[in-house]
Amino acid sequence: MDHEGPRLPTPRGPLSRGVDAYLRGAGRLPRLEEVARAEVYGDDLQLALYLCYELHYRGFAEVPPEREWDPDLLRTRAAMEQRFLSALRTDAHVHHSVDEALAGLLVEPVEGTGVTHFLRAEGELWQVREYAAQRSLYHLKEADPHAWVLPRLWGRAKAGMAAVEFDEWGGGRAERVHAALFADLMTDLGLDTTYGRYLDAASAEALVTVNMMSLFGLHRTLRGALVGHFATVEITSSPGSRRLAEAMRRTGAGPAAEHFYDEHVEADAVHEQVVRHDVIGGLLEQEPQLAPDIAFGIDATEFVEERFGARLLTDWRASRSSLCTPLAQEAAHIS
Amino acid sequence: MPNSPSDRPAAPRRVTVQRKGPLLMEGPVEVELEDGSVVSSDRFRVALCTCRRSRRYPWCDTSHRDRA
Incomplete structure (x- = not known):
């Protein structure tokens, strides 16, 4: 059993790079305009969102567990979630x-x-x-x-x-x-x-x-x-x-x-x-x-x-x- | 002990039937098959095949579903 949680994965674009850097305490979160531009089902946005969510499961070895409830991170997550949810509501058969x-x-x-x-x-x-x-x-x-x-x-x-x-x-x-x-x-x-x-x-x-x-x-x-x-x-x-x-x-x-x-x-x-x-x-x-x-x-x-x-x-x-x-x-x- | 099951007679065990689909009952159960052999399941609920199409008979494997 790995007590520390897994290692952070390699970022796949600006959003996941920003979230990764912020989680390491070594950079700023992506801007909301960047979230708005990203491909909603693409590697970058989905990995960035995955990083945010994983903090609620087992977290990552490099990330302090308190980051789970970091308000700035939650704000960025909410912007990505909004795009993801509205895309699903549009694209899924109803x-x-x-x-x-x-x-x-x-x-x-x-x-x-x-x-x-x-x-x-x-x-x-x-x-x-x-x-x-x-x-x-x-x-x-x-x-x-x-x-x-x-x-x-x-x-x-x-x-x-x-x-x-x-x-x-x-x-x-x-x-x-x-x-x-x-x-x-x-x-x-x-x-x-x-x-x-x-x-x-x-x-x-x-x-x-x-x-x-x-x-x-x-x-x-x-x-x-x-x-x-x-x-x-x-x-x-x-x-x-x-x-x-x-x-x-x-x-x-x-x-x-x-x-x-x-x-x-x-x-x-x-x-x-x-x-x-x-x-x-x-x-x-x-x-x-x-x-x-x-x-x-x-x-x-x-x-x-x-x-x-x-x-x-x-x-x-x-x-x-x-x-x-x-x-x-x-x-x-x-x- | 309050709530001890032995304080009162055992409640009847309810079995749920459906027009299409397995019989549902609370587990664990033992099932005696036609050849006299006994199989058991300790699941919290057991789905018994009624269509006889299951490949895991007597347990339901969803083979009763319509095919299109």
């Missing part, structure tokens, strides 16, 4: 009701074209390793961004959410914590399990998926979106995990790699039921005005996940790495 938004998720395509379909049918071991490295940003803190919603729920929604989170965290058994199971998968794949190790490698599209969870989790006003997001993850996880488990078996990734996804096939078939009936159902009973936000959380999750998958497939079909820093170089010193 369903008019929660039921309509959920309906699409509850139908399985006969011939799917997503990244898990690709990995199942023809993924190679190097692609499986890249997928795991990208996803490690989330899976090594699996279910953590969603914990922030707990104090904002009550009754049936709270009990359901807490039960699913308890299951994600191993049901009281450290060896069953899903983040720990993912670390075992990474070990099977010859990846470094150090928290934050692949932040430099992750694509902007991967950063977007994790930043969106942090955004929804940290703002009470977005509790409906967080619940919609969480439901989408749980509903799509079971069939997706089955395909990934098959990919792990076919590529010979290893027993822990197979187990991680096998476990999610069953666990998330249950979680889906609890999240739909108790969490969404309970929240809608208590706060029916949140219905559009729940639908937005569902739609936004589909939008960012499709972008993430499309980027992986585009890179892989062109026979190039999807990572900013390819794994090939480091496989040498791991094995």
